Amino acid sequence: EDQVTQSPEALRLQEGESSSLNCSYTVSGLRGLFWYRQDPGKGPEFLFTLYSAGEEKEKERLKATLTKKESFLHITAPKPEDSATYLCAARGETSGSRLTFGEGTQLTVNP
Amino acid sequence: DARVTQTPRDKVTEMGQEVTMRCQPILGHNTVFWYRQTMMQGLELLAYFRNRAPLDDSGMPKDRFSAEMPDATLATLKIQPSEPRDSAVYFCASGLYQIGGRSNEQFFGPGTRLTVL
Numbered sequence: 509e510d511q512v513t514q515s516p517e518a519l520r521l522q523e524g525e526s527s528s529l530n531c532s533y534t535v536s537g538l539r540g541l542f543w544y545r546q547d548p549g550k551g552p553e554f555l556f557t558l559y560s561a562g563e564e565k566e567k568e569r570l571k572a573t574l575t576k577k578e579s580f581l582h583i584t585a586p587k588p589e590d591s592a593t594y595l596c597a598a599r600g601e602t603s604g605s606r607l608t609f610g611e612g613t614q615l616t617v618n619p
Numbered sequence: 620d621a622r623v624t625q626t627p628r629d630k631v632t633e634m635g636q637e638v639t640m641r642c643q644p645i646l647g648h649n650t651v652f653w654y655r656q657t658m659m660q661g662l663e664l665l666a667y668f669r670n671r672a673p674l675d676d677s678g679m680p681k682d683r684f685s686a687e688m689p690d691a692t693l694a695t696l697k698i699q700p701s702e703p704r705d706s707a708v709y710f711c712a713s714g715l716y717q718i719g720g721r722s723n724e725q726f727f728g729p730g731t732r733l734t735v736l
Binding site for chain 2: 539540542544550551552553554557595599604605606607609610611612
């Protein structure tokens with residue numbers, strides 16, 4: 509059974525204080541590792557897909573990286589508008605199109 | 620700006636009543652997903668369709684939930700009868716699956732917040 513675990517559950521940062529969110533996954537034959545951002549009262553918003561260990565993707569202050577067991581979402585010099593819940597999901601070779609989501613990390617960036 | 624749309628955005632109903640939620644996927648997407656999100660369980664996949672055919676509904680309570688795609692522009696999720704434990708936010712997502720392609724991104728709608736009293 510595919511499993512995805514995110515840590516920490518919640519993270520408070522000061523504006524400009526860089527940090528990383530962790531996503532550990534146990535998936536048979538990874539076919540994609542996905543990051544989403546979810547704001548209160550809204551649906552998850554797609555950020556990145558990573559497919560193989562060593563791959564990296566960037567978008568503004570966010571950079572996602574992937575190893576064989578984990579993915580990290582690095583946030584550089586965050587701003588208050590980066591406050592949101594960040595969700596990680598994985599798709600395995602036996603999952604069809606099913607994604608297994610982690611519980612999310614709730615990020616708060618204080619001005 | 621292509622988006623998944625869902626109606627209604629909020630629904631409050633009495634236990635035992637029928638609830639129908641609707642979703643319009645992004646034009647051209649061939650795969651539609653229904654999720655449920657609660658504080659306790661997080662995001663759970665209920666069912667998904669490809670080219671309007673159900674591929675996986677293993678996450679859905681079969682006795683009271685049903686999902687259909689009457690046409691390529693409409694997906695419905697129905698609960699009958701509804702129970703208080705069904706209270707949650709229900710999301711629809713869509714994506715484009717291509718044989719041999721890598722892209723598996725799912726794009727989510729704004730959700731329907733369901734409260735069953």
